[in-house]
Amino acid sequence: MHTFHFLRATDPSQAIGAAARSSTAQQGASVRFVAGGTTLLDLMKLDVEQPSQVVDINKLPFNRIERLTDGGLSVGALVRNADLANDATVRNDYPVLSLALKSGASAQLRNMATTGGNLLQRTRCMYFRDTAMPCNKRQPGSGCPAIGGANRTLAILGTSEHCIASNPSDMNVALTALGATVVVSGPQGERRVPIDDFFLLPGTTPDRETVLQPGELITHVVLPPPRAGSRGTYLKLRDRASYEFALASAAVVVAIENGVVRDARIALGGVGTKPWHATAAETALRGQPATEASFAAAAEAALRDARPQSENGFKVELARRCLIHALKTASA
Known part of the structure; x- marks a missing residue:
């Protein structure tokens, strides 16, 4: 150090x-x-x-969870993951977030980890964490040995020829499905960033992971009011039952009326270079009957642009099944 x-x-x-x-x-x-x-x-x-x-x-005053006047929720950047997961309002109104948080890390780590820190959690790619190896994310221009190398746990969506590292967070997948807004404060004042815009694809600059500028600090996250009649869940598939990162995960929030999907918000984890908002799946599902056939079509749409590597092709089918099962669970 x-x-x-x-x-x-x-x-x-x-x-x-x-x-x-x-x-x-x-x-x-x-x-x-x-x-x-x-x-x-x-x-x-x-x-x-x-x-x-x-x-x-x-010591900053960002450790509160507060109901907003519009029915939404403000979550301070210093709220611990365990406190957020077990908050009564979160469990009742945003169960997808509670489930995602409880599936991450260990109880001890959840007692320490914060909302802001989780938003900035970095990849578990072995090449990124080993300074003896080249890595474009750590040292731009040095190369990406994960391409053609050890890439079983890495991304199949949002990759580039410069980086295929996967985003490891569970919380951020749920926040993406909920359409959260990240509030940051810096030398130029406060700004609000939709979570879809907060994370950056690797492209040619994999070392830049978020839109944060030097000196900017995450102060809190805003969740929109829960959608009337909606139900959500989070499903995480991994090599072992606890203290393990997702090979594939799905956060879904669906509203169903008379057997038809009125609205859907879907995000995938473990398979993207950032928490993956599956907009194509949402489009494919809205207005369709809440049946396994419709869920399968949505899953196919979500994985249509997948670019598997030498060792992680299994993730395409794993993520497909994960999303179908999550949709069946949420709509049951």
Whole structure:
């Protein structure tokens, strides 16, 4: 682990100002905010992350879950995953999110991990985490040995010739299905980013994973009011029953009237370079009867653009079955 400057911020402006000043003074120096540290500290120990400054934000007032006047929900960036998963409002109105959170990591990690940190969780690709290996995400222009290499757990959607690393989060898949908005604050003020726009595809710049700018801090996440009559679920398929990342997962929220799908929100995990909003599946499903045949057609649409690699072709069929089963469960 490399040496770094450490600051314990006591208010948001202090945290944002310190990060902005450090980036300017040191010509884009790497500054990281830390809360639970369940991802950042691991990567610092591996020398994957080498920040020049770490800003502790645990004393900032972003640890609340609050009902909004429009019926939506505001979730502070410092709300712990365990608290969010077990919140009564989340369990009742946003069960897909509660289920996704409970399927991730271990109980101990969920007690520490935060909403903001989970949004910024980085890939588990072995090449990214091993500094002895080239990796375009870690060192742009060095190559992507995962293409043609060990890629069993990596992405089949949203990949490029520069990167096929998969996004590991469960929470972010559920947030995508719910149509969440990420609220960030920075030197230029506050802005609200729809979650579909928050994560970036690798393209030619896999080192850029989100739209966050230097000095910007996630303050909270806004969930829209629950859709009337909707039901949701999260299904995660993995190599073992606990403490394992998804090979394929599906977050679905559906509203069914008289046996017909009135509305659907669908996201996939474990198969995309970012939490994958399956808009083609939603389009294929809306207005169709809530039958297994319709669910199968939606799954086919969701995986139509899949580009499997040398070891992960099985994910196409696995994700297809995962989505069909999730839709059957939510509509039952």
